[in-house]
Structure formats: structure tokens, C-alpha cells
Amino acid sequence: MQKNKSEKYYKILDSAGAVFARHGFHKATISQIAAEAGVADGTIYLYFKNKDDILYQIISFKTDLVFNKMHQAVESGKNAEEKLRRLIHCHLEEFQGDQNMAVIFQSEVRYLREIQSQFKDISKMYLDLLSEIIEQGQIEGCMRQDLFVGLVKRFILGAVEGVISTWVSAEGRYDLVSMADPLVDLYMTGLKGE
Numbered sequence: 505m506q507k508n509k510s511e512k513y514y515k516i517l518d519s520a521g522a523v524f525a526r527h528g529f530h531k532a533t534i535s536q537i538a539a540e541a542g543v544a545d546g547t548i549y550l551y552f553k554n555k556d557d558i559l560y561q562i563i564s565f566k567t568d569l570v571f572n573k574m575h576q577a578v579e580s581g582k583n584a585e586e587k588l589r590r591l592i593h594c595h596l597e598e599f600q601g602d603q604n605m606a607v608i609f610q611s612e613v614r615y616l617r618e619i620q621s622q623f624k625d626i627s628k629m630y631l632d633l634l635s636e637i638i639e640q641g642q643i644e645g646c647m648r649q650d651l652f653v654g655l656v657k658r659f660i661l662g663a664v665e666g667v668i669s670t671w672v673s674a675e676g677r678y679d680l681v682s683m684a685d686p687l688v689d690l691y692m693t694g695l696k697g698e
Contacts (some may be wrong), residue, residue: 512551515543516541516547516548519542521602524562559608560622563609567629574595584637584641592660592664592688593685596680596684597681599668599680600681603676631657634661663687663690664687
């Protein structure tokens with residue numbers, strides 16, 4: 505019985521993600537989510553309190569999934585630069601692999617007051633991971649020691665979010681993951697010519 509519940513729960517989550525990405529959170533309805541999932545409207549309420557709860561559960565599930573992959577990617581790096589490359593590559597790969605998630609995170613999550621604290625928690629986890637990499641890079645000497653870690657990690661996060669946002673606006677018409685190495689090269693070498 506639990507297996508069926510899990511399958512239905514995740515089917516509703518995936519369907520809700522598609523509906524939220526297509527219509528926007530505020531315009532999406534429980535009926536649209538139910539239709540997308542192939543269930544009755546009332547079935548949604550067996551698993552979720554309301555539409556806000558569905559969005560909260562999507563974000564929680566996707567965040568856990570993606571951060572586990574990011575941590576594994578970072579841990580497999582031999583040095584700070586490789587860890588940064590693996591982190592950015594993983595980040596872009598996960599969003600490219602789930603365009604609905606990319607749309608929800610870029611166009612919905614940051615603007616919904618109801619889940620601002622959850623978004624801040626997600627940002628903090630990512631920034632903490634970046635802090636560890638940057639501090640390691642400063643110790644290894646591959647990253648400048650005269651820069652504030654807080655400035656560097658926000659620069660990196662802002663650039664990654666900008667690349668994802670542009671890709672979402674272009675409706676995923678190009679390979680997002682191909683931007684990973686150029687982004688890291690930009691971080692590591694800057695704009696200064698030789």
C-alpha cells in the first residue's frame with residue numbers, strides 16, 4: 505500500500521511541477537494538477553493540504569535531491585578548482601534535466617512570500633558549500649586571498665542564476681551544461697587580458 509502511495513505522491517509532485525511551470529503558481533489550479541496526474545481532484549487532498557503545500561513539497565524534494573548530488577560531485581573533486589567545476593556542472597545539469605524545476609525556481613520561488621524562508625535556506629546551503637570551496641582554493645593558492653569570501657560566493661551564485669535564467673527565457677533551446685566550464689574559467693581567470 506505504501507508503495508502505491510509513494511508512486512501517486514511523486515506522480516502528483518511531477519504533475520504539479522509541470523502545471524506550475526506552464527501556468528505559473530498563482531494561475532495553476534488543483535484541478536489542472538489532478539488532470540495532469542490522472543487522478544481525481546479529491547485525491548490531491550489525501551497527500552497535500554493545499555496548493556501552497558504542494559509547492560513547498562516540490563521545493564523540499566527537489567532541494568534534497570539536488571543537494572545530495574551536488575555534495576557528491578564536490579566530494580569527488582581533488583582540489584578547489586575541480587570541486588567548483590563539478591559543483592557548477594552538477595547545478596546546470598540538474599536544472600537542464602528538469603526544466604520544470606528550473607522554471608519554478610527561477611520565476612516562482614524567489615517571488616512568493618509564503619516560501620521566502622525556504623528559499624533563504626536553500627541559498628544558505630549553496631553559499632555554505634561555495635564558502636568551503638573558496639576557502640580551500642585560497643589555502644591552495646589557486647584563488648585570490650585578498651577577496652572577501654562573501655563577495656566571491658555571491659558573484660558565483662549570481663552568475664549561475666543568471667545563466668539559468670537566460671536559458672529558461674530561451675525555453676531551453678541550447679545546452680545549459682555547456683556553460684559550466686566557461687563560467688568557472690571566468691571565475692578563475694577573470695576578465696583581465698594577458
